[in-house]
Amino acid sequence: MAEMQLEISKRTTSKALVASLVGSSIEWFDYFLYGTMASLVFNKLFFPNFDPIVGLLLSYLSFALPFFIRPLGGIIFSHIGDKIGRKKTLVLTLSLMGGATVLIGLLPAYDSIGVWAPILLVTMRLIQGLGIGGEWGGALLLAVEYSGKEKRGLFGSIPQMGVTIGMLLGTLAVSVVSLLPEEKFISWGWRLPFILSILLVFFGLWIRKGIDETPAFQAAKGSGDIVNVPIVETLRYHWKSVLIAVGAKVVETGPFYIFATFVIAYATKYQGFEQVTALNAVTIATLVTTIMIPLMGRLSDKIGRKPLYIGGTIAIILFAFPYFYLLSLKSAVWLTLATVIGLGILWAPVTAVLGTMFSEIFNTNVRYTGVSLGYQLGAALAGGTAPLIATALLDRFHTWIPIALYIMLTGIISLLSVARVGETKDVELENR
Helix, strand or coil: CHHHHHHHHHHHHHHHHHHHHHHHHHHHHHHHHHHHHHHHHHHHHCCCCCCHHHHHHHHHHHHHHHHHHHHHHHHHHHHHHHHCCHHHHHHHHHHHHHHHHHHHHHCCCHHHHCCHHHHHHHHHHHHHHHHHHHHHHHHHHHHHCCCCHHHHHHHHHHHHHHHHHHHHHHHHHHHHHCCCCHHHHHHHHCHHHHHHHHHHHHHHHHHHCCCCCCHHHHHHHHCCCCCCCHHHHHHHHCHHHHHHHHHHHHHHHHHHHHHHHHHHHHHHHCCCCCHHHHHHHHHHHHHHHHHHHHHHHHHHHHHCHHHHHHHHHHHHHHHHHHHHHHHHCCCHHHHHHHHHHHHHHHHHHHHHHHHHHHHCCCCHHHHHHHHHHHHHHHHHHHCCHHHHHHHHHHHHHCCCHHHHHHHHHHHHHHHHHHCCCCCCCCCCHHHC
């Protein structure tokens, strides 16, 4: 009987991990698909009456705006997650995100409906922001709260793989439709990945509906340890942990959007690379980091979260100037190598331990709210603004040096934020 219960437990845990990874991958596929198209298409179809640089900035602004609504999505859905349950919340966030993505693929362009085109585009983007704001925390806790202490770092890194898998799927989708003649790509080809994503959404919903609530949440609910207003409890008693999470997120998100999104526009518009070359470099780097993330998560179970996080952050700081120097060599080989090092290797240990570290500094009854609020506020401050800031700096100074300094600044902020955080890998989640 005990062996049967153990086997059931293993099957349930595996199912939870799959649900966490699949749903997270789909959500981030939708999200990053927009980011790539913002560089290649939206500045032409939805903001066409502006100077090319201004149009690109407006396109990036539409990319950045949802980052500021993501904390609201985090508050709304984490409230549901901490009071009603993780599972129900994750079904809601995936439905919201997926619906907005499909509608983006159906939107008419500026030349058809005028100013309503960018208005509707931004509206759909804001809905995406609400969905992803609640998604990440739920996917993380679905994995972490099903894990044992000895494998929590590995489990916590699995939903982080969803970020890179989603990005990989998005980049591959754009690479495929980019094979079309440019006229057809601009006319209708870019719409296909958005519309066809509905198939992924249905698959993700099917997976998530087959899982149970996490053991930690069930234990909290069974003991009556559910707070009435999680956001109030979080800000009253856990505000220091929220600030730590916000600061720690900065180096994980700012450089990521430089290495993964801004580089596409920078390489094609300023360094003379072909679009396919830049996309391939990001694709290869994404493959590398997808493999590295679980390895780093498993390593954190042995040596701790903090050493890996600090090591990755210092490496990103030191690589900021060499990264842009390699890009300036205008070689496809160096472009690929720089992207693989920055995105594929140095970023991996930071993102692998980030979610697990966040989950270990909050109590169960406010964990969803705490991790979501810290993560999404950090993303709003340093994530969506990164391509916008980088483009503005490049246009103002006509050199990449200020962008490299910006990357270094994000690392310094994060190092200061975690300076007083103790090692968390031995924390018992059920007792928090």
